[in-house]
Amino acid sequence: MYSQRVVRAARIPIRNSLPARSVQWLPQRRKLHLAPPFLLDDYIPRYHLLSAIDASKKRSAAYAHLRNCNLCPRLCGVNRYDKTGTCLIGAETVKVNVIAPHFGEGHHGSGSVFFSGCNLRCVFCQNHDIAHKRNGQDLTPEELGEWYIKLQNVGNVHNINLITPEHVVPQVVLSILHARELGLNVPIIYNTSAFDSLASIELLDGLVDIYLPDFKVWKGTTSKRLLKVDNYAETAMESVKAMHAQVGDLCFTPDGIAKKGLLVRHLVMPGYESEGQEIMKWIASNVSKDVFVNIMEQYHPDAHVGKPKHPRRSAATEPGGDAGPQETVRYEEINRHVTQEEISTVRQAAEKAGLWRFCDPPKHDGFNI
Numbered sequence: 001m002y003s004q005r006v007v008r009a010a011r012i013p014i015r016n017s018l019p020a021r022s023v024q025w026l027p028q029r030r031k032l033h034l035a036p037p038f039l040l041d042d043y044i045p046r047y048h049l050l051s052a053i054d055a056s057k058k059r060s061a062a063y064a065h066l067r068n069c070n071l072c073p074r075l076c077g078v079n080r081y082d083k084t085g086t087c088l089i090g091a092e093t094v095k096v097n098v099i100a101p102h103f104g105e106g107h108h109g110s111g112s113v114f115f116s117g118c119n120l121r122c123v124f125c126q127n128h129d130i131a132h133k134r135n136g137q138d139l140t141p142e143e144l145g146e147w148y149i150k151l152q153n154v155g156n157v158h159n160i161n162l163i164t165p166e167h168v169v170p171q172v173v174l175s176i177l178h179a180r181e182l183g184l185n186v187p188i189i190y191n192t193s194a195f196d197s198l199a200s201i202e203l204l205d206g207l208v209d210i211y212l213p214d215f216k217v218w219k220g221t222t223s224k225r226l227l228k229v230d231n232y233a234e235t236a237m238e239s240v241k242a243m244h245a246q247v248g249d250l251c252f253t254p255d256g257i258a259k260k261g262l263l264v265r266h267l268v269m270p271g272y273e274s275e276g277q278e279i280m281k282w283i284a285s286n287v288s289k290d291v292f293v294n295i296m297e298q299y300h301p302d303a304h305v306g307k308p309k310h311p312r313r314s315a316a317t318e319p320g321g322d323a324g325p326q327e328t329v330r331y332e333e334i335n336r337h338v339t340q341e342e343i344s345t346v347r348q349a350a351e352k353a354g355l356w357r358f359c360d361p362p363k364h365d366g367f368n369i
Contacts, residue, residue, distance in 0.1 A: 002253065003221065004283045007205070008224045009302065014298075020137040030274055036096050037046065037249070037290075038250065038251045038252060038261075038290075039251065039252060039253075039265065040075050040251050040252065040253050040259055040260070041124075041253070041254075042253065043187070043209075043251075043253055043259035043260060045184075045185060045186065045187050045188065045209055046188075046207060046208065046209050046247075046260070047176055047177070047180050047184075047206065047207045048185070049101055049206070050180075050206050052161050054206065055177050056073050058173055058177060058203065058206070058207070058316070059173070059192075061173075061203055062170035062171075062173040062181060062187065062203065063170065063307075064232075065072050065169070065170045065199070065200075065203065066079075066080045066081065066091040066170045067079050067080070067081065067091075068114060069085055069127060070195060070197055070199050070200075070369050071119075071166065071167060071170070071196070071197055071199070071200045072086075072087075072119040072166055072195055072197050072200065072230070073197055073231055073235045074086050074119060074229075075197070079091075080316065081330060083135070086119055087117050087118065087119050087167035087168075088114045088117055088134060089116075089117045089134075089158065089167055089168060091170075091171075091252075092140065093138040093140055094115060094138070094139055094141070094144060094168045094171045095114045095115065095116040095134055095135075095136045095138055095172070095268055096113060096114065096115055096116065096136045096137055096138075096139055096144070096147075097114045097115070097129075097130040097135055097136035097259065098111060098112065098113075098114040098130070098136075099111075099112070099114075099149065099151070099153075100130070100151075101155040101157050101272075102161065106153055108155065108157055108158060109155065109157050109158070109162045110157055110158060110159055110161040110189070111148065111152065111155060111157035111158075111159060111161055111186070111291050112152035112161045112163060112331060113144075113148075113162050113165075114127070114130050114136075114162060114163045114164065115162070115163060115164050115168055115169075116133070116134045116135055116136040116164050117134050117164075117167055118131040118132065118164055118167065118193070119166050119193075119195055120167070120193055120195055120227050120228065120229060120232075121227065121228035122193075122216070122226060122303070123225075123226050123227075123228070123230075123301060123303055123304040123305060123330075123331055124226060124269075124297070124299070124301070124305050124331070124334060125303040126267075126300070126302055126303075127164070128302055128303040136338050139168055139238070141151065141171045141172075141174035142174075142175070142178050143179065143180065144171065144175035145173075145174075145175040145176065145177075145178035145179035145184070146178075146179070146182065147229070148160045148175065148176075148179040148184050149179055149183065149184060150186070152183075152184060152186050156303035157186065158186060158187075159186050159187045159188065159189050159209075159258075160179075160184070160186060160187070160188050160189065160255050161189040161191055161212075162188065162189060162190055162191055163182045163191040164191070164192070165190065165191070165192065166192055166193060166195060166196050166200065169200045169203055169204060169289060171205070172204075173203055173204065173207060174187060184256070187209035187210055187258075187259050187260065188207060188208050188209050188210070189208070189209070189210040189211075189212055190204060190208040190210070190211050190212065190243075191212040191233075192214065192239075192304050193214050193216065194214060194215050194235070194236035194239050194240060195214070195215035195227075195232060195235055195236065195239075196213075196235070196239045197235075197239075198238060198239070198242055198276065200301065201239060201242045201243060201246070202242075204246075205237070205246050205286070205352075208246070208247070208258070209242075209247065209259060209260045210250070210258060210260060210261060210262075210263065210264065210294065211243035211246070211247060211261075211262050211263070212263050213239060213240050213243060213262075213265070214264075214265045214266070214267065215234065215236050215240065215264055215265070215266050215283075216236070216266070216267065217232060217233065217269070218233050218275035218276075218278040218279055218282075219233070219271065219275060220232075220233065222272065222275060224268075224332060226331070226334070230267055235266075237282065237286070239286060240262070240283075240287060241286065243262050243290075244287050244288060244291070245263045245300075247260050247261050247262055248260070248261050248262070248294065249261050249262060249288055249290040249291060250262060250263050250291075250292035250325050250333070250357070261292065261348065262287075262291060262292070263291075263292045263293075263294060263359070264283055264287075264291055264292070264293055264294070265293075265294040265295075265296055266279055266280070266293070266294070266295055266296065266299070266346065267296045267299050268295060268297055268299060268338050268342055268343050268346050269295065269299055269334055269338065270299065270334050270336050270337065270339070270342065271333050271334065271342075272334075272336045273342040273343075273345045273346050276295070276345075276346035276349070277345065277346055277349035279344050280293070280346060280349045280353050280355060281349065281352070281353045283350075283355065284350070284353035284354045284355050285353070289353075289354040289355055289356070290356075290357060290360075291355065291357065292357045292359065292361065293355055293357065293358055294358070294359035295343065295346050295347050295358065295359075297338055297340075297343045299334075299337065300337055301334065301335050301336065301337075301364070304330055304331065305330065305334055306329045306330065306332075306335040307329060307330045307333050308329060308330075309329055309330045310331075341355050
């Protein structure tokens with residue numbers, strides 16, 4: 001994900017007023033290409049800075065949210081101990097599809113936890129089998145926290161990456177607090193669609209180190225058609241600003257590993273590059289020009305896109321009428337891959353708006369985090 005240079009120890013001579021034969025050799029680190037505000041000497045996960053009293057308040061608040069669910073803007077208001085809302089997930093467990101290190105990010109990978117279920121219904125969902133079909137195993141918050149410890153101690157991962165957790169925030173909060181008591185000591189990443197309520201982001205304050213929202217679309221008509229919600233952009237704007245207020249811009253330790261801050265992603269959609277342009281302008285003008293941005297190009301037709309569309313009944317199909325229209329595919333306008341020109345258009349808009357920190361492949365001997 002985040003491109004930074006590997007730091008290697010080098011032995012170089014340190015000369016002083018002594019004779020040449022007294023030259024001293026000391027190890028010195030090769031410098032990262034990072035401005036000082038984004039470089040941390042060391043980092044302590046935020047959940048370790050919570051007092052016992054604050055942790056207890058978080059637990060109580062988590063249980064309260066489950067009894068009157070307002071974790072996303074759908075505001076179902078259900079008691080999840082009795083019934084489920086839109087996400088179809090109850091209170092006592094979470095459903096997890098995959099828990100494993102995800103390699104290609106840093107030296108040892110990211111400890112990825114893919115939650116099943118979602119509070120959106122994106123017709124193009126790139127993780128459709130996980131988010132829409134609710135496949136996986138049921139885990140209590142305590143069992144989930146114990147998995148974090150396994151990822152840390154056995155997988156030696158750099159972080160715990162919670163993927164699509166918007167609908168299970170109370171259980172996530174309880175799992176982090178439990179794992180803290182068991183010795184968890186790596187940053188927590190909240191990997192979200194940005195369709196979060198402010199109450200949910202407030203509950204996570206002090207527990208999440210890196211917020212990783214995916215700002216999907218800009219127009220209300222687009223979110224209604226493709227995400228099946230009316231107020232997506234307004235919600236995402238509030239959520240992203242609240243996330244940034246908690247953790248600031250993305251920062252790294254000298255080994256090139258991200259430890260805290262905000263990273264905003266945008267998946268470029270075929271034919272919708274103008275909405276990506278507006279999102280980039282908004283980030284630069286309303287959050288920070290130092291926001292780390294990942295303009296993603298891996299969109300491909302998935303989920304409901306490209307499925308056959310049944311022809312509607314019309315007078316032509318009645319007895320004695322002509323043959324009906326030919327069957328077409330659903331969401332035909334996005335039934336293709338995105339072009340390089342569309343991706344470049346969004347990137348150029350971001351640069352023009354003043355954004356400069358992008359998630360690009362490394363052009364040196366480093367690695368992607």
